[in-house]
Amino acid sequence: MTLAAPERAMPTEPLLYRVSDAMRVLSMSRTVIYDLIRTGRLRTVNEGRARRIPASAINEYIALLEREAGEQK
Incomplete structure (x- = not known):
């Protein structure tokens, strides 16, 4: 008799977002997202040749x- 490996629960939210997905989540334009990336305000990772935005980076932003x-108050 073999025992099946326990199934892992898949996260309901993605862990890595494409720029187009981050645009939707943050309600910002493509240009603004790339400006945030360029200035270091929004962290990214590379997956091969693709740039991805971790969910944690969106939360940090x-x-x-x-x-x-x-601070402005």
Whole structure:
């Protein structure tokens, strides 16, 4: 008798986003996303020749915006 390996629960949200997906998630244009990447405000990783944005980087960017908003008060 063989035992089946336990199935891992797949995350409901992607861990890596394409630029087009990040555009939708952040409601920003392609140009703005690439400007954020170029200036280092939005972190990316390379998967082969493709540039991907980790979900954690999107969360970090949102936290950065919240901190900046708090400093302006």
